[in-house]
Amino acid sequence: MTLDGRQARLATLCVTVGLDLRVGQELIVSAPIEAQPFVGHVAAAAYRAGASLVTCLYEDPALIRARFDHGTDEALDRAAGWLSDGVAAAYADGAARLFVYGPYPDLLTGVAPERIGRMHAAIAAASAAEGAYTADLRVNWCAVPFVTRSWARMVYPALPIAEATATLWDDVFEVVRLTSSDPLAAWRDHLDVLEARCRTLQALDLGALHFVGGGTDLMVGLADGHQWVGGRSYAANGALPVCNFPTEEVFTCPHRDRVEGRLAASRPLALGGTVIDGLVVTFRGGAAERIEAREGREMLEGLISGDAGARRLAEVGLVPCSSPVARKDVLFYNTLLDENAASHVAFGQSYSACIEAGRDPDAAGANTSALHIDCMIGHDAMDVDGILKGGGRRPIMRAGDFALD
Amino acid sequence: MTLDGRQARLATLCVTVGLDLRVGQELIVSAPIEAQPFVGHVAAAAYRAGASLVTCLYEDPALIRARFDHGTDEALDRAAGWLSDGVAAAYADGAARLFVYGPYPDLLTGVAPERIGRMHAAIAAASAAEGAYTADLRVNWCAVPFVTRSWARMVYPALPIAEATATLWDDVFEVVRLTSSDPLAAWRDHLDVLEARCRTLQALDLGALHFVGGGTDLMVGLADGHQWVGGRSYAANGALPVCNFPTEEVFTCPHRDRVEGRLAASRPLALGGTVIDGLVVTFRGGAAERIEAREGREMLEGLISGDAGARRLAEVGLVPCSSPVARKDVLFYNTLLDENAASHVAFGQSYSACIEAGRDPDAAGANTSALHIDCMIGHDAMDVDGILKGGGRRPIMRAGDFALD
Ligand SMILES: [Zn+2]
Ligand SMILES: [Zn+2]
Ligand SMILES: [Zn+2]
Ligand SMILES: [Zn+2]
Numbered sequence: 101m102t103l104d105g106r107q108a109r110l111a112t113l114c115v116t117v118g119l120d121l122r123v124g125q126e127l128i129v130s131a132p133i134e135a136q137p138f139v140g141h142v143a144a145a146a147y148r149a150g151a152s153l154v155t156c157l158y159e160d161p162a163l164i165r166a167r168f169d170h171g172t173d174e175a176l177d178r179a180a181g182w183l184s185d186g187v188a189a190a191y192a193d194g195a196a197r198l199f200v201y202g203p204y205p206d207l208l209t210g211v212a213p214e215r216i217g218r219m220h221a222a223i224a225a226a227s228a229a230e231g232a233y234t235a236d237l238r239v240n241w242c243a244v245p246f247v248t249r250s251w252a253r254m255v256y257p258a259l260p261i262a263e264a265t266a267t268l269w270d271d272v273f274e275v276v277r278l279t280s281s282d283p284l285a286a287w288r289d290h291l292d293v294l295e296a297r298c299r300t301l302q303a304l305d306l307g308a309l310h311f312v313g314g315g316t317d318l319m320v321g322l323a324d325g326h327q328w329v330g331g332r333s334y335a336a337n338g339a340l341p342v343c344n345f346p347t348e349e350v351f352t353c354p355h356r357d358r359v360e361g362r363l364a365a366s367r368p369l370a371l372g373g374t375v376i377d378g379l380v381v382t383f384r385g386g387a388a389e390r391i392e393a394r395e396g397r398e399m400l401e402g403l404i405s406g407d408a409g410a411r412r413l414a415e416v417g418l419v420p421c422s423s424p425v426a427r428k429d430v431l432f433y434n435t436l437l438d439e440n441a442a443s444h445v446a447f448g449q450s451y452s453a454c455i456e457a458g459r460d461p462d463a464a465g466a467n468t469s470a471l472h473i474d475c476m477i478g479h480d481a482m483d484v485d486g487i488l489k490g491g492g493r494r495p496i497m498r499a500g501d502f503a504l505d
Numbered sequence: 506m507t508l509d510g511r512q513a514r515l516a517t518l519c520v521t522v523g524l525d526l527r528v529g530q531e532l533i534v535s536a537p538i539e540a541q542p543f544v545g546h547v548a549a550a551a552y553r554a555g556a557s558l559v560t561c562l563y564e565d566p567a568l569i570r571a572r573f574d575h576g577t578d579e580a581l582d583r584a585a586g587w588l589s590d591g592v593a594a595a596y597a598d599g600a601a602r603l604f605v606y607g608p609y610p611d612l613l614t615g616v617a618p619e620r621i622g623r624m625h626a627a628i629a630a631a632s633a634a635e636g637a638y639t640a641d642l643r644v645n646w647c648a649v650p651f652v653t654r655s656w657a658r659m660v661y662p663a664l665p666i667a668e669a670t671a672t673l674w675d676d677v678f679e680v681v682r683l684t685s686s687d688p689l690a691a692w693r694d695h696l697d698v699l700e701a702r703c704r705t706l707q708a709l710d711l712g713a714l715h716f717v718g719g720g721t722d723l724m725v726g727l728a729d730g731h732q733w734v735g736g737r738s739y740a741a742n743g744a745l746p747v748c749n750f751p752t753e754e755v756f757t758c759p760h761r762d763r764v765e766g767r768l769a770a771s772r773p774l775a776l777g778g779t780v781i782d783g784l785v786v787t788f789r790g791g792a793a794e795r796i797e798a799r800e801g802r803e804m805l806e807g808l809i810s811g812d813a814g815a816r817r818l819a820e821v822g823l824v825p826c827s828s829p830v831a832r833k834d835v836l837f838y839n840t841l842l843d844e845n846a847a848s849h850v851a852f853g854q855s856y857s858a859c860i861e862a863g864r865d866p867d868a869a870g871a872n873t874s875a876l877h878i879d880c881m882i883g884h885d886a887m888d889v890d891g892i893l894k895g896g897g898r899r900p901i902m903r904a905g906d907f908a909l910d
Contacts, residue, residue: 126583133563136538140567147575152583154572158538158563162545167559170552178531178557182598186591193587 103266104137106273109283110244111141113276113345115149117287118242119196120332120339123150128190130157131200135246142198157183161204161250167219168211176218181226191233194337202246203434205254205370213402224470236452240339245272245436254433275346275424275437291342294331297350297418300504301328301496307489309416309496311443313482314364315380320416320445321358323465325456328352333453348425348440351417353454355465357386359413366442367476370433374399379475387411388447400473404447409469415446415454421480421500435474443478443497447471508671509542511678514688515649516546518681518750520554522692523647524601525737525744528555533595535562536605540651547603562588566609566655572624573616581623586631596638599742607651608839610659610775618807629875641857645744650677650841659838680751680829680842696747699736702755702823705909706733706891709899713892714821716848719769720785721882724892725821725850726763728870730861733757738858753830753845756822758859760870762791764818771847772881775838779804784880792816793852805878809852814874820851820859826885826905840879848883848902852876 101109115121127146131139136158143154167175191197208216234241247268249261256264273279280286311318330350332340365379378394388411391401404410417439419426425440432438448469455461462468484497495503506514520526532551536544541563548559572580596602613621639646652673654666661669678684685691716723735755737745770784783799793816796806809815822844824831830845837843853874860866867873889902900908 124579133538133541136565136567139565140571143568143571144575147571147577147580151576152580153585154568155585155588156563156565156568158561158565160541160544160561160563162541163548163559163561166545166548166552170549171556172552174529175552175557180558180560180595182591182595182600183560183588185594186587189590190585190587195587 103269106269106278107138108141109278110273110276111138112145113278113283113287114198114242114244115142115145117284118244118342118345119198119240120341121146121149121151121196121240122337122339124152125150126190126193126195127151127154127198128157128187128195129154129198129200130159131246132202132204132248133158133160134248135200135202138200138246142200157187161207165207168208168215173215173218176215177222179222179226184227184230188230188233191230191239194239196239196339197234197241199241199243200246201243201434201436202248202251204248204250205433206250236336237333238336240335240337240341242341242343242345243436244276244345245434247272251434255430271428271430271432272437275428275440277346277424287342291331294347294350297502297504298328298330301350301352301486304486304494305489306486308358308487310485310487310493311477311482312485314366314479316362316364316477316482318361318363318383318477319359319487320413321355322416323353323355323455325459325464326352327454327456329451329453344436344440346425346437346440348423349417349419349444351415351454353450353464353466354413354416354445355386356412356467357465359383359386363445363475363477365475365477366479366482367438368431369396369400369473369475370431370438371396371399371403371473375433376400386413403471403473407448407469407471409467410448410471410473412447412467413445414448414450414467414469414472415474417444417446418484418497418502419443419478420497420502421478438476439474442476443482443484444474444476446475447473508674511674511683512543513546514683515678515681516543517550518683518688518692519547519603519647519649520550522689523649523747523750524603524645525746526551526554526556526601526645527742527744529557530555531558531560531595531598531600532556532603533560533562533592533600534603534605535564536651537564537566537607537609537653539653540605540607543651544605547605562592566612570612573613573620578620578623581620582627584627584631589632589635593635593638596635596644599644601644601744602639602646604646604648605651606648606839606841607653607656609653609655610838611655641741642738643741645740645742645746647746647748647750648841649681649750650839652677656839660835676833676835676837680833680845682751682829692747696736699752699755702907702909703733703735706755706757706901709891710894711891712894713763714901715890715892715898716882716887717890718887719771719884721767721769721887723766723768723788723882724764725818726760727821728758728760728855728860730864730869731757732859732861734856734858749841749845751830751842751845753828754822754824754849756820756859758855758869758871759818759821759850760791761817761872762870764788764791768850768880768882770880770882771884771887772843773836774801774805774878774880775836775843776801776804776808776878780838781805791818808876808878812853812874812876814872815853815876815878817852817872818850819853819855819872819874819877820849820879822849822851823889823902823907824848824883825902825907826883843881844879847881848887848889849879849881851879853878
């Protein structure tokens with residue numbers, strides 16, 4: 101099938117399985133300009149599914165670069181809060197959101213990190229209201245990767261650009277199960293598996309997870325009333341979106357004070373254009389006490405030192421080595437994919453969906469931060485035990501794959 | 506100079522002369538996706554001029570078409586009021602606006618006019634608050650033409666598309682005075698001429714304008730306290746924008762009840778994809794009593810019959826035959842250019858700037874309507890007399906050019 105044909109199928113899958121778009125619902129898409137043909141397919145699919153209006157907020161990387169090249173430093177404190185507030189108003193009025201996520205890893209080459217940080221801080225402050233709608237699942241939303249030339253160049257630097265782009269698209273189509281003969285059925289089966297896994301883990305009512313293997317020996321205590329989440333989400337408007345395309349994980353909330361031991365990252369971490377490689381973190385009483393890395397340590401330290409909550413864990417996610425993303429064994433420099441390649445923990449902000457409804461997340465041990473940084477620890481020599489509240493152990497994963505039933 | 510180089514110069518001219526952008530001001534651009542390279546130049550110029558933030562709302566014609574091809578009729582009643590309200594909030598906070606106007610005349614071929622009208626009605630209702638900011642000059646704004654392939658194909662159907670585009674760009678650069686050796690000085694001189702012309706006409710304190718020639722014999726009574734406007738505008742924020750690029754006219758407000766006689770259009774009118782050719786309108790007591798045309802009469806009748814105010818005049822504009830747009834003698838199917846090709850009148854909504862401040866526009870005779878339809882009447886055999894309030898006559902134009910001093 102042509103690239104365009106496959107993009108059309110992906111668009112339909114995003115609208116139906118991803119967004120679970122409701123008849124009459126408005127849809128806001130954000131996408132890089134490069135994604136225009138894909139967005140056209142999304143709009144067609146959304147209107148066919150009964151959308152009342154599809155609006156795309158196109159992102160132009162050249163305008164961001166122009167700002168750093170020609171603008172003043174004070175200008176970086178300004179963000180388009182009026183646009184973000186507009187989106188929040190649309191959410192309040194029932195709109196769904198599709199994030200077409202096409203990264204530009206080389207966009208800000210040579211720009212001082214302080215200036216980039218200053219821009220991001222302004223954007224974060226101006227878009228808090230908008231972000232809360234998706235974070236709290238008040239609306240149905242979905243994020244799907246889009247292959248930009250910039251991203252393809254980073255993942256496959258040795259290939260000519262056309263080939264790099266085609267190869268990365270092949271990767272993406274494979275991990276979103278579009279290469280299956282019946283993608284819709286494949287997705288339904290897959291989501292059912294994830295949801296069954298959540299139910300099993302929930303029924304175990306674990307006190308902690310113990311990760312052992314490949315330099316990691318980490319005890320991750322779980323928050324009180326933690327909920328296992330995976331597959332479809334439950335949006336407040338009644339839709340059942342799959343917020344991340346692809347999604348391979350089941351995840352829950354650690355207790356911010358109950359993490360002990362040593363974590364050795366199994367894959368490099370891509371953070372704002374920098375790569376952190378060979379990361380080893382030692383925890384005591386929940387906090388990252390010592391951070392070591394072969395490469396990029398200062399970047400991570402710099403990021404988390406400004407935010408007390410960023411030193412503690414927010415998420416623990418389990419992904420089997422047999423997942424399509426893991427099998428590819430490619431570093432995608434894109435959390436949307438890399439997070440689904442291996443079991444992981446995340447520093448920073450926890451997800452409200454991972455704490456039982458009605459319970460105070462803070463009292464339950466959930467963590468708070470302006471950041472959320474995923475760190476892959478899973479690999480094919482990793483064992484994970486569940487620590488029962490009574491003290492017993494249950495095998496959860498063996499040699500990187502689930503050992504539940 | 507390359508097309509890119511000339512676009513960069515046009516961008517700088519739009520930001521400085523067009524917008525008169527203030528240091529620290531935010532800028533909102535709207536533009537078709539096709540204009541991305543031009544918008545990049547605009548952003549660079551704006552940041553160099555001290556802009557705090559440049560945001561472009563890219564328009565994707567494919568999404569509009571997808572709506573008509575795949576959406577329901579009820580969906581057409583929905584408009585992105587949340588986005589328009591966001592822009593209004595940015596205006597309230599001091600933002601300037603650049604409209605990069607690239608038409609797609611063939612976009613909606615085959616779509617029923619009722620469906621298009623239904624969409625436009627919803628958009629008009631949802632964007633009233635936003636529109637008032639620019640109409641009332643509460644912020645500095647500017648509209649500049651951009652050559653889309655669709656537009657170039659319409660203007661030069663006999664040329665291969667690349668040549669059509671290049672030729673139309675040559676036209677645009679010429680009429681915006683970019684072919685001058687010093688465009689900035691050329692603009693300053695030109696704006697001074699327009700403003701001097703306004704002062705002269707204002708000092709005459711005319712009661713009416715009498716157009717005679719080429720089938721036209723039209724007496725246009727002017728509103729009480731009418732103001733002649735042209736060149737730079739006075740925005741409420743202190744900026745002096747030139748709202749239309751190019752601009753060749755000086756214009757004022759007719760009295761809605763004091764128009765008598767016969768108007769013969771000197772150029773075809775392009776209205777929503779249809780062309781109205783050979784238009785002749787007879788006025789009595791200010792109202793268009795009889796409308797005739799060789800072609801497209803139903804379209805015009807349909808448009809103005811739903812709106813009582815649309816049968817009366819809102820604007821009278823004087824443009825000499827020696828203006829760069831007039832000299833080109835091309836029908837651009839684009840008001841931004843065609844309006845500057847010839848003296849014209851407009852049906853529908855009048856401009857508040859054309860009535861003395863402090864005076865009630867309605868009592869002064871200004872017209873009200875949801876439409877504004879310009880109709881070219883000037884040509885090189887047109888004489889215009891000014892009718893003094895005491896009854897005498899003064900020659901204003903002779904054989905299509907000004908005869909003022
Ligand atoms: Zn995760
Ligand atoms: Zn995460
Ligand atoms: Zn005019
Ligand atoms: Zn007009």
